Amino acid sequence: MDLKHLFLQHVGQTSPFPTMVEVDRVEGIYVYDTSGKKYIDAIAGICVSALGHNHPKVVSAIQKQAATYLHPMVYGEFILSPQVRYAKMLVDQLPEHLNCVFYTNSGSEAVEGAMKLAKRYTGRGEIIACKGAYHGSTNGAMSLMSEPKYKKGYYPLMPGINYINFNDHVDLSKITTQTAAVITEPIQAAPGIRVGEPEYLQALRKRCDETGTLLIFDEIQIGFGRSGTFFAFEQMGMAPDVLLSAKALGGTLPLGALIADRKLLSVLSKNPILGFISTFGGHPLSCAAGMATLEVLLEEGWIGQVSEKAERIKASLKHPLIKEIRGTGLLLAIDFGSEPIALKVLDACFEHGIITDFFLFNEQAIRIAPPLNITAAEIDDLTKRLLQVFDSIEV
Ligand SMILES: Cc1ncc(COP(=O)(O)O)c(C=O)c1O
Structure with missing residues (x-):
């Protein structure tokens, strides 16, 4: 056959x-x-x-890493040089408060981690997503999808999700002191590209600050240079509390990440410990490939x-x-x-x-x-x- x-x-x-x-x-x-x-x-x-x-430099980085080591231990226990060096390289390109990288395997897994982080950090249960967004295909990430088309066969999904219209200033009043996080892309891809207006995203930032709500930006698709800046939020005159990356991040290999302040991310590691764990998160091969990709993007x-x-x-x-x-x-x-x-x-x-x-x-x-x-x-x-x-x- x-x-x-x-x-x-x-x-x-x-x-x-x-x-x-x-x-x-x-x-x-x-x-x-x-x-x-x-x-x-x-x-x-x-x-x-x-x-x-x-790309020859990416292939060569993968080959070099493959010949060094592949999987000495699950994510988060051992010091693996590609993870550490890549995290440093990433945060060096970002605002000061985005100083720590929590690696995952995929975009959906990063979204899941961000929702858990927001609940743990704020002690609140509500997550708000923007209508028309796609944040991934796992149960939690799919719950953030407002359109029934792809999710309707999989109910019940995650409770506690509410939606606001993207670029709608009036809807921002739906974000309250009960809201753990708002998750949005600065530029929505799935509806056929809707660009977030900088004034709207700045007002969203302000409303999240007023209500103590975490602002999570999903830059899984638009991030990593595709918008014309390293991440699209740089063009919006504001920054999120948590930045999600995947897709291009792994230099063609599977890799995702939550990037946030170290103190914020640390809630996942305590009371109880092991709040968010992943066997393959931050695989050394993916980190090596991602790092080679970012080096070429920046140097050239x-x-x-x-x-x-x-x-x-x-x-x-x-x-x-x-x-x-x-x-x-x-x-x-x-x-x-x-x-x-x-x-x-x-x-x-x-x-x-x-x-x-x-x-x-x-x-x-x-x-x-x-x-x-x-x-x-x-x-x-x-x-x-x-x-x-x-x-x-x-x-
Ligand atoms: C904006 C956005 N968020 C999340 C995801 C989910 O990423 P993954 O397919 O790596 O789980 C995607 C994938 O297309 C995406 O475009």
Whole structure:
């Protein structure tokens, strides 16, 4: 039996219609399938591969670490140099109060940890999330989702969750002294990109301060350079109490993190001890890969070029099919205002050798979020192919 059949029979599926690209090899922004077809990866494995695929410095860091040690002990007990050095490197880029990194395996696990932290720290039970957000697929993280579409088959979910409208100043009054935490992305991805207004996020910060509520920013998708700054909150004139990162954080390997003040994070380690534990959190390989990625991003100045690249993409993509291009930095939504058109575009993209996807809560738009080190020539190749795709669509 060929791999396609074995994949369908023996690998757990997430939907009845996987794209089924059979990967042979990868290089830079390109993915090659087993028939030799070359695809531009226009979504970086959903905001993971910040430096594209198989970046030599990342591969070499992984190989070096693999030859040194892999898993001497569960997270949090032994001093593992990649964890420590990466934590120092991360906090050196952040405001003073974001000075301690609690590692997890994934974004959802970081979200779970943040909710537990907020409950322990404040002694309160209510968590507020913003409508339209996606924070992960575990029971707790999924409870934060306001849309019933994906969660309705899994009730009962976590109690104590309430929702506010994103960018809505009036709704901020729903945050009270009963609220343990507000969790939000500064730029919501799942609804097809909604950018948080700086004045709104500043007012949210103020309301959380007034009520003693922790403000948690989920920058799992938009963070790590994709917005044009290391984290998007830097553009908003405020900072969260807890910053969540994952996806690109592990330099293509699984890694998540809660980043907060050391005193705040320490509540998870006492009364009772072991309040939040994880066997593989902060795996040395993932930390080594993440550190190599961040080194390249900083040394080669890729984050500073993000906005210019986004402008280059937007400027080239003029087409009657496009209703709007939204986004910040290299997380863009091309909105066609129509699900059938977006579906045709998505299929045609794969035919024309472009890997893209919808947004979880918006199937009228496709996402463009290439590796941050995409070159100008590669952008021009991508936008040329996209325009060919749009021209090929019959409406
Ligand atoms: C904003 C946001 N939060 C949380 C998650 C969950 O991360 P993970 O899939 O690593 O559990 C995602 C994943 O897409 C995300 O985009």
